[in-house]
Amino acid sequence: MAIITLTTDFGQKDYFAAAVKGAVYSELDDVRIVDISHCISPFHISEASYIIKNAYKSFPKGSIHIIGIDSELTPENKHLAILLDDHYFLCANNGILSLLASEIKPEKIVEINIHDKIESNFPVLDIFVKVACHIARGGTLDVIGKNIQEIKYLKQIEPLINSDKNQIIGHVIYIDNYGNVITNISRKLFENIGKGRNFTISARMVTFSKVHETYSDCINFKIEKEKRGEEDGKKLAVFNSAGYIELAIYKSNPLTVGSAASLFGLQNRDTVTIKFEAYASKDRKAEL
Known part of the structure; x- marks a missing residue:
């Protein structure tokens, strides 16, 4: 059974997290969804990276991690799918990947290019769910994007x-x-x-x-x-x-x-x- 985790700044009041879960279950019957956190401070990339970095290692290899932090698609904020440490991460190219990959080099990074299928301004629901379900069915990253090497680098303050x-x-x-x-x-x-x-x-x-x-x-x-x-x-x-x-x-x-x-x-x-x-x-x- 595939495992899909969710880490977002949606909070608990609104419908966003529930809508994402519903969309996943509408596409996949045999899947388990785990909430890592929906209480990330709004747009707080370094906070999200600390939580995800220390949580994902407890999950089985092959787990798929959706990160809904600052995920609106813009010319400077493309969407990425990453294979890192035998886990899949779906996120925006806003610097969070550089924090997650500060100690382990990603095995593969693709820039997602299925945006002709966008139905709203809710990219986690429209894009990340589709990619997560594609991976959960055994699909490859090459089908949903093009390989890239350069990502946005967010310098973490080092001691x-x-x-x-x-x-x-x-x-x-x-x-x-x-x-x-x-x-x-x-x-x-x-x-x-x-x-x-x-x-x-x-x-x-x-x-x-x-x-x-x-x-x-x-x-x-x-x-x-x-x-x-x-x-x-x-x-x-x-x-x-x-x-x-x-x-x-x-x-x-x-x-x-x-x-x-x-x-x-x-x-x-x-x-x-x-x-x-x-x-x-x-x-x-x-x-x-």
């Missing part, structure tokens, strides 16, 4: 490392449903630069000197619960499931106790800095 290798300057790339703040500083980068040294993470007025493995690591369960003091609302830094440093509030609720984003005053693209202890002179020489 900066100073020349002494004792500082990483990163940025906020995503804020999740709990209000937790995800940075673009990966665990791999943190460990490669830090090499076990003590450090301080700074973001606006908040600081951290430890990164936890899990959220509950910040709680000392050896102490009786009544004697631990305040648990909910405790700040922490953690390596999240996607492998990035995340700034969080333990058991946060943006509607009650607040969240990391609101309490720390952080939003997308804000700076997060990690300063490591300087090497001792003899250790520094050995490192060089």
Whole structure:
């Protein structure tokens, strides 16, 4: 059974997501549709890429992923079908592919050319559904488009490392449903630069000197619960499931106790800095 996923900024109020699902089921009886998210911030390409990049790998090879973000067809925003990591992605050429393919090279990219079949100004419904169903039936990408090599490149803000290798300057790339703040500083980068040294993470007025493995690591369960003091609302830094440093509030609720984003005053693209202890002179020489 073919799997088709949907990631859009349609939200939950309107009929758009339901119409797309209905169109798929009208063409295919034997298909499974999975909603990755319909709550992407409007036209927020980097947010969508973070969610899709960390979700698609859990799906079986051959899954088809429709991305309905900034998908209106224009001379500068063509439609693409991509085979990447044995998964199919249908999206606009608005830079999202360059973020998805930052670590894995696409096996095939075609520019979709079936737009003579457009029936409305709803490209996800008219174009992406038809292409997804074509692929689900076993169709090839060559039938629905022409091969291309050049795509729109959207430069993602990469962390900066100073020349002494004792500082990483990163940025906020995503804020999740709990209000937790995800940075673009990966665990791999943190460990490669830090090499076990003590450090301080700074973001606006908040600081951290430890990164936890899990959220509950910040709680000392050896102490009786009544004697631990305040648990909910405790700040922490953690390596999240996607492998990035995340700034969080333990058991946060943006509607009650607040969240990391609101309490720390952080939003997308804000700076997060990690300063490591300087090497001792003899250790520094050995490192060089």
